[in-house]
Amino acid sequence: MTLSAIAQYLAKLERRSALPPRDRDSFLTLPGFYRDYAANQTIVAGDAPSTHCVIVETGFVSRARTLGDGARQIVAFHLPGDAVDLQSLLFTKTDHEIQSHAPTRTFWIAHDEIFALTERNQTIAKALWQDTLVDAAIFREWTANVGQRRARERIAHLFLELAARYEAIGMLDADTFDLPVTQSALAESLGLSLVHLNKSLQSLRREGYFSTGHNVKLERKADLIALAKFDGSYLHLNGSRTVDPKTRATVASLVRSIPSL
Amino acid sequence: MTLSAIAQYLAKLERRSALPPRDRDSFLTLPGFYRDYAANQTIVAGDAPSTHCVIVETGFVSRARTLGDGARQIVAFHLPGDAVDLQSLLFTKTDHEIQSHAPTRTFWIAHDEIFALTERNQTIAKALWQDTLVDAAIFREWTANVGQRRARERIAHLFLELAARYEAIGMLDADTFDLPVTQSALAESLGLSLVHLNKSLQSLRREGYFSTGHNVKLERKADLIALAKFDGSYLHLNGSRTVDPKTRATVASLVRSIPSL
DNA sequence: CGAAGTTTTGAGGACCTTCAAAAGTTGTGG
């Protein structure tokens, strides 16, 4: 049994900070509608007006930015329970394309419904804001990944990120996860040419780091972590804002005591 | 006369959506303290607890992520009137270093003060959230820049982004802006080696695209835009939601009074 | 079984990196 999109998304938010039961209900009753897509379809076009927030219930989705000359950079992959489009909640236009890579079921919530909810519920507003900040942390990590690592390390890093995120939603089984994208899409997400991505993938497979098919099985996860120098804390998957007030006060006073330079 | 850090930041927020006068006041009276830094100093360490939000009043600041092997990726530059650390407002730890590249004056506001304000003021909460979303859009664009463009185009793109952002705060004068960073830092922001950055810079200068010193003068801006395929809409500099024109004019005139350094 | 899409292979060359050192610049103290 698959949980509804909203329930999955709620679970994701609550992994970071729990919500009171009443808030939970008002979240779960947000009105919206479902929409299904086959693989390789455009869910939101690059220049579409931004009116709804899309949550993935099942499937696999990418967000891409198309540059002037036709080059595309995939800037995020989204798994079940991810909110794809909160990034454009406060803008009138999306600035990127959303695309399905596998049969995908989405739930659509009008922005106005979200505003109505956040305006009367601080806790939820904060949880949503936090979620967009986690996305932003992932964007930064991707910039670092593409800017500082070379092909094999980039691949390893991406696979480890996906494994960690699948694990968080209970969909990592024996270090194996779905990756229903073409090598061409992988290349676009890693800033590599298709040919070079292919050869790098092969060399990693040959060395037994992982095997790939419709899914990826990490065979030598520890070695991959070492190869990519992976540190998944940027994913903020475990409760991060559970700081007891006493600690907070102590830290604050420490900071205050640092003299100006 | 330079506007205070908060006033500059408020002006930045209001360029996107105007605030009612009362909200403006509660924003401007946020308590905090100033801290000054010489060039090339660490403002926030990579593993520091996240307790305050830092606004740049004057100077030039970078945010960088250090990878396991010592490689660094600068993921953002911040100009006067930018809030550097809103990205970690809802986390307990920063995951990046903040560094000054020129003599810099910062204003520090405790997170708790910001929470207290946003909890009683929806409009401000939304404006701050929106600001973090704009930052995220810039992160995405940087990923695309590093992933899809080659050295000369990357440089052109970065310079055009900085020019647009300086222009928005009234600090672009004859297509000239301050860039008080070493080539080494530039290289770290663009995912290039120092040597290759240097040679690419030289070739662009030789062809008359721009001249550089402590500041950058874009001599052939239109050609640069074509070279980089630059489309600055991701910066969300002009009112993207609702700005009442009168307010815009007021703010603009305030901003105009900020002199160049 | 054929058509369309995807992965793989090969080869040549461009882009970019690394290493190492020289030249130029900035800041400091005598």
Add this chain to the structure above:
DNA sequence: CCACAACTTTTGAAGGTCCTCAAAACTTCG
């Protein structure tokens, strides 16, 4: 105000990573 140290920019050269082009092999699906 000069001299020296530290830092930054520039140069050269060799080599690796990665890209482009082009075509073959493989897979998927109607």
